Amino acid sequence: MRRTPIVELTVGEVVVGGAGVAGSSAARHLLAADVPVVVADTRFADAQDAGVPVAAELRAAGARCVGIDELLADPGWTDRTGLVVVSPGFAPTHQLVVAAAAAGVPVWGEVELAWRIDRAGWFGTPRTWLVVTGTNGKTTTTSMLESIVSADGRVAAACGNIGLPVLDALAAEPRAEVLCAELSSFQLHWAPSIVPDAGVVLNVAEDHLDWHGSFGAYRDAKATALHGRVGVVGLDDAVASGIETGTATRRVGFTLAAPDAGQLGVDDGVLVDRAFGAGRLIPAAQVRPAGPSGCSDALAAAALALAVGVAPLSVTAGLTDFTPAAHRGEVVETIDGIDFVDDSKATNPHAARAAIAAHDRVVLIAGGLLKGASVDDLFVEMRDRLAGAVAIGTDRDVIIDSIARHAPDVPAVTVFTGDDGAVNVQRFVAGVPVAENPGPAGAESPADLVMRHAVRQAWRLAVEANSAPGSEPVEAVLLAPAAASLDMFAGYGRRGDSFAVAARGLRGTDVSASR
The missing domain is CATH 3.40.1190.10 (Mur-like, catalytic domain)
Incomplete structure (x- = not known):
């Protein structure tokens, strides 16, 4: 590597916002080129001991690690800074970005x-x-x-x-x-x-x-x-x-x-x-x-x-x-001709629509953090492919309400944990609650417990749909959440893994126990 900085970095320190994967990468490469680096992260309590392993690693490489509030409280930080490099999660309204822009300090992402x-x-x-x-x-x-x-x-x-x-x-x-x-x-x-x-x-x-x-x-x-x-x-x-x-x-x-x-x-x-x-x-x-x-x-x-x-x-x-990666339309189990399909990567309504469109008829498991996105078009366009839906997560009621307005013939269920740790299974017809069946608290994490019951309810809906005279067969129980996972899980992969474990656990289980 050349040991001279690019022309824009000839004066001042570089402040790297965020010490995650992207921010740590940017800091390491700048430090290797002898560029002075300050890494600002909310996890860094102070400049001496942040208590975060990545802080020790970056400090050993020559970076100065500070909390974001600590940096912003220093009135001279923009005078010493020639560039701010932010991680992808930093929105244009973030206080670090706003302060840099007000002082005329350029702000780049790690890709820039x-x-x-x-x-x-x-x-x-x-x-x-x-x-x-x-x-x-x-x-x-x-x-x-x-x-x-x-x-x-x-x-x-x-x-x-x-x-x-x-x-x-x-x-x-x-x-x-x-x-x-x-x-x-x-x-x-x-x-x-x-x-x-x-x-x-x-x-x-x-x-x-x-x-x-x-x-x-x-x-x-x-x-x-x-x-x-x-x-x-x-x-x-x-x-x-x-x-x-x-x-x-x-x-x-x-x-x-x-x-x-x-x-x-x-x-x-x-x-x-x-x-x-x-x-x-x-x-x-x-x-x-x-x-x-x-x-x-x-x-x-x-x-x-x-x-x-x-x-x-x-x-x-x-x-x-080419072989697709996990959590992107992956069949994790098949029971009585019904595939259990993990498309946990479908973290927005557009992705969920594509996942549903790959099948003629499914029972959908959806929900999580919708991030302001509407699911109305999803249920308008895909209602004829839905034999049922199970809603989980923070925005489950938004999903149930949308189904009631745009796909009222689709049977729907919500699954969530109550204050006592027990699982609540609420069934709906055209958005109106008709029954509630609290389940045991269990020994799993609350998220895994909810997923296990959600998969069981989805399977029940699939079996009921296939038992109806003249009905089009249900191909799959599909996890295509249309939402982010961080309200319940550490990431979409962890959510998909929980779905797979729950699906594999259904073998030999009486579906009537889900009623």
């Missing part, structure tokens, strides 16, 4: 820092950047893209919001020539300079409105991915298809319909390219995860890869070899 470091040649010749964003499907598309690029014989790194910080991907050995960067709206908001070789906006639906302040601001952050040489948009999504690209950007669309010239799509059951001259790519039936959303993600990944010269045969090979 990575972009500028790469362009400045800290890690050698700048890399090829392929950026993936959207409300739903980012991780699957990014993983597909990495598989495709790797099949072409190039060293690729899936990074960004997918887990590996972009800075760490730049520094990793063997050297990755292609960065397959999944970037959230937060990361793109704080990375205005990024100009990828190709980028895609898969779709845009209500999400993170509490962070961005408006849907327009959320959409505009996503549009940053389209500032490069090739901009790919999802034509089947009303918002994504309407985002304008720059005059210097080649615009390419993808659709689940037969594509026109300059597009990718599905024709006669085969994914085809009519933008880059690749032609037939792979039968839709061979794409995993199965269903419309899987094919849509595959088309997007193919478009990005073809945009940077990946061979068509490598697209086919990469998609053929």
Whole structure:
């Protein structure tokens, strides 16, 4: 690594906001380049002993670690600071950001820092950047893209919001020539300079409105991915298809319909390219995860890869070899012909819609933190596919109310713990409570206890639906929460694991016990 800072950092300290994965990565790389770093985090009680392991690690590397309130109480901190680098969770209204902006101190995200470091040649010749964003499907598309690029014989790194910080991907050995960067709206908001070789906006639906302040601001952050040489948009999504690209950007669309010239799509059951001259790519039936959303993600990944010269045969090979990650449409159990499907990664209504649309008829488990997003359109559009619904989490009543208004024929249940630790199972007809069945407190954590009862209730609804004369069979009990998990679980993965354990525990259980 070069030991000279990039031109913007020639004066002053760099304040890194947040000591999580992204913030710690930024601090470590800046310190390695002899840049003075102050790490500010709410967990750091004082500059001497924060009681947090990462503080000791950063301090040993040369950083000064302080609490955010402690930093802001110092009237001279902005005079000493040349740059603030914030982690993705720092909204534009955060007090650290507001104070920096008022003092004229530039604020970057860790992706903006990575972009500028790469362009400045800290890690050698700048890399090829392929950026993936959207409300739903980012991780699957990014993983597909990495598989495709790797099949072409190039060293690729899936990074960004997918887990590996972009800075760490730049520094990793063997050297990755292609960065397959999944970037959230937060990361793109704080990375205005990024100009990828190709980028895609898969779709845009209500999400993170509490962070961005408006849907327009959320959409505009996503549009940053389209500032490069090739901009790919999802034509089947009303918002994504309407985002304008720059005059210097080649615009390419993808659709689940037969594509026109300059597009990718599905024709006669085969994914085809009519933008880059690749032609037939792979039968839709061979794409995993199965269903419309899987094919849509595959088309997007193919478009990005073809945009940077990946061979068509490598697209086919990469998609053929691709295996979806856990918690993204994963069948965790099958009982009496009913699949239990973990799509815990469906953390917003748009993602839940795609998960439901992959099946003809399901019983849905949903709920958690909706973050201000509406579920009305979800139940209007998907009501005919729902044989029942079980609502959990903080916003369970919002879900029940929406079902009552937009899908009143769908039987619904809520499951939650009471003050005494016992589980409350409340059943509804058209939004009106008809029965309540408190369950035992049990020895599990409250979240796991709720999930176990929710899965049992969902199974009961599925069995009842399949027993009704002339009914369309229920394919799956589907965990597609349409909401974040942090009200109950440490993350969507932990929520999915709890669902899987509960589903596997049903074997040999009498469904009548759930009544």
